[in-house]
Amino acid sequence: MDQTHLGQWVSDEEFRLSRELGNIALFFELNLDEDEIRRVQEVYGQVAGRLGPHQRARTMIQQYPALTLVSLLGHAGLSYEQGRFWDGFWSELGLPREQEFENALRAALGRLLRRFGMREFPELQGDYVRVMTMHAGIPVHCLGDLVDVIEHHLAVGREPTGAAVFEWLTEPGMAYRLNSLDVPVRNFLQLGGEAAVDIIDRILDFIEFTAEHTDVWNDLTVDSSTTGLPTLLLEGLIDRLRERPFGQGPAAVGAAARGHVPLLGFSEADRQITVGLPYPASEPEQPWKVSFDGDTRERYAERGWGVVDGAAHPLTPVPVIRPVREVVLRHAGSAAEHRIPLVDKSDPLLLFDLEGMLLHRRSALPRDEVFAVHPHDAVIVDAASGEPVASSENLGSPAGWRGWQARTVDLSGRDAIRLQRNGGDLCPTREVRAVGAPRLELAYPLEGVSTTSGLSVYPTRPIITLPPCPRPGSQIWRTRVRYSGRTDWLAQEEWESGTEHAGLDPFDGLPSGLLGLFDILVTGPLGSDLRCTVFLAEGMSVEHSETFRIPVPGGLSPSLSLIDCEFPLSSDHEGVSFEPTSREARVQVCSGDVVQTLVITPPHIEFRVDELGTPAQWRTSAQSITMAELEANSVVAARIPGHVRVDFALLDAEGTVVQIERPEVPSDNVFHVRSRTFVDTVRRIRVGELVARVDDPAGGSQNVVMARIRPTQLCGGVGIAERELVFEALAAGELGAFVWAVTAPWHQVWQLRIEDGRAWLPDELCVAGPLLVQVFVDDPWLGILPPRRPGVTAYRVEQPGWLDDENPSREKLSRFLGGQGVLPGSCDAVAEVWAALAALPPGRSDTRTELLRGGLVRVLARDPRGALEVLGGATIPAPEMVPLLIRTGLTEQRYASTRAYDHMHANPWVGCLVEIADLPYRARTEVAGEWDQMLGYLRIHGGEWLISLLRGKAGDPRIGVFDRNVERAHDWPPSQIDEMLEVLRTVPEALLDEATRMSAIMAAFRVRQEWMAEPALAVLTAGVSTVLRRINHAAPVLYDMIRARNEALDDVDVAAHPWMLLSLQSLTMAALARLSARGRFDIELMTRDLREAWSRLADLCPELVVTDLLIADALATYETHGDLIGEDR
Known part of the structure; x- marks a missing residue:
């Protein structure tokens, strides 16, 4: 090109690029292809080469700022290699490296970005190369590893969204997950904000499209305008997927990925946080095991009413009844498993949209009202001004979440928010969607109409409102709609937005009568994508x-x-x-x-009487409640559709109104009062009814009985006659019976309907051994949640036999429990053995019980590691696990194993013991990825102090122990201790974090009087003194930890307060057990009496014993193997 044409081309290109750069925030939005960038670099080098060395830098930067920026940022996206930016840059320009020019470009970068209104990334101030790679987005040569990560994310069944990918990659304590990505990609994901989320979402869309359209490479319509991906990135993605199509990588897509994923939600009406269980892809008759920080329940996913085979079922909501760090879900029949992080101590703020769906931490928040759930001692503040964000409505504490509050917050005038606790440090920033983002406007759904999967049905098309363009000119937006679950678009249009808000029909061009579930996607500038799903029955x-x-x-x-x-x-x-x-x-x-x-489903009345903090169980039949239940801190609530006036009345036995209360109406036509409001009147009248009196706009009036107040017992006795249970002195109303088989305590409870004082026994319960029967008030429409175990009102009904089972091991175990056989040592029903042990009375009992216990323990002792892992996933209440483990003697056994690695532990304490046991073996084998995963697990669930202990570094061992300060609290009222415990437990932390250890100490302090009355106290006091010298000889570092607890008692009168020895005794017994497991003693030191006394301590203080066992195990590992995880690794 001659000099005249060169000068004209440079001038024209500078003008064009200047205008385009002024309309974008990130360089890759300019969407130049490789040839265009190379051309700019080539010409830029030619022009610069014709200038003298002393004027080159100033002339090029001042006269050609756009070409300068494109040359720099284009190189970062095309061919930047870590640590070699400038070498490659000068090579592309065809110029020798020139330090003066290089320094001038560094100094000018921020000024050039500011000139065109592009993002400067002040958090990277001074790191100019990282700023340039941020503008390049995801370099093509770094794309393959990112696609592998996305493919693995989908293969294990996680939520298929960009925000979910981000949240998993950046989970606190799991920094190693980013290690598989190149540095520019890590930077972009961590700092790119909503633009990065949009890019991942668009990659996910394209991957999904190519999975169904294998000939996409020949489709000329697949370009940047139809995919929303920059041309360079799209071309690289096509090359990667053509070489190795999705699903053919190292992580094959399994059943979990093909099924629905569980979702967290918030119910405004019930004031509770829930996790939605998917309907299993196979064997749905088996329950899910749902673990809340190790406390595991079994829950069945409910089949959607009227759902045909192959169609989606609604998620079954399970309440999360306390703050937990994670929820683990396992379904044995379909091999599906999910781990869902929930409360993060570094940012204990949960946000939900108005539909109750959780907003991921990396998602931009809607510029609308949201539900915010956070600790009482925290406040949401504007990230820019620091001023508190006011609540639109205070919703109180979510059910079971003591110390937390839920409220409605309007974010329409905010750009970003943060949480601040106790006026201290600010939590990470949560960005609000840009003002220039599109918005979905929905009409009212059809009342009483839903899909078989529970979705609302809308009779009219939604409207998309486009924002005004923030710069002169117009902004192009692309709308696309399709049937959900398909990849082919039904309609796609381009729209321009000007200086005013503009409304549009995303279904424009489609005929009326739209029917089905539709995905709507609106794309424009990165960071402003709108994705939504709506079910339409138009007309x-x-x-x-x-x-x-x-x-x-x-x-x-x-x-x-x-x-x-x-x-x-x-x-x-x-x-x-x-x-x-x-x-x-x-x-x-x-x-x-x-x-x-x-x-x-025509509108109908529902009501409930539930204790605060327990799951809401809405009913359509009147409950039967006792005075004790009324005195509990319960809520009486009614959900009544329509524009109605409501009050709650208490009627005596003659039907006379004796008390009227005006209920609160917080939202969604839910009326409620506290049950204690009626206590004084009920004490006087003894029996009566709670009635909702409803007046509708037409002038009609209805009285609806919500609850009947009755004497304590629903039943006076239960017997058995032939194949029926016969009930005596039965109360009136819709009644049912929960039935447990004594010879099969692992089996799910049976629910029988009582009619005319009798309940027909199913075949399997006839001659199945003794039964435990508990009567309850039934509901014709709702499944009443059974208690985990029989209550004090349950009756024992004697009959011979055992429970037949198609599994031979379970049947032999049932025969053994029924006294009809011997339990073979080869029994493999380990979960059932644990259930049987948990059903036995603790402590030394009669001869028969001890024979049963001995036989069950022998089965577990064959494989201590396997038994421990099964216990971790059992439905035994978490506080009962550690005393049970101690009584079996398994705390004195090795847990090491060379079996395949499994990181999905239901119980974090058991998980930490298992991971620690595997450290020596994994340290030798160093399987790729497993080592980092193990340490990540220990760091997240055990805490940083656990990592320090494994390296032999105890830090300050006097935190979380009984000392003089604890003794001073001896005269505090119990309410003050409870308040302190609530503060410590408000935000759950890792097992060995300081707050968790302090909580364990205060919980032990609260039961000090019960411990004083225990014979076990004297046994441990005597026993501990005899083993300390041997512990000192076997493990000096561990002994130093025990000695520190002893020194903390120097100024304490332990003769007057022997309970002050409790934390010292707990750690000593834990050390004795875990050192015994590693063969560090030459004689047996753990006697039966010591073990039984220690288990009794664990009954009263499970949190303390759990933390001390983990401390002892970590230090015993260090004493035996040295520092396995030193910094040099």
């Missing part, structure tokens, strides 16, 4: 004859629902009649070839 209307249905004998009052559909929509029913025994009905709605099944 459908439903009219219900009753404002709401009320309880009547046998069910709910009759109702009629009339259905009208505008052409081309049609329904197979014009109306549906509901008798008392029917609550819902299915109708088929058609539009052309599309057929959908919808569920019609």
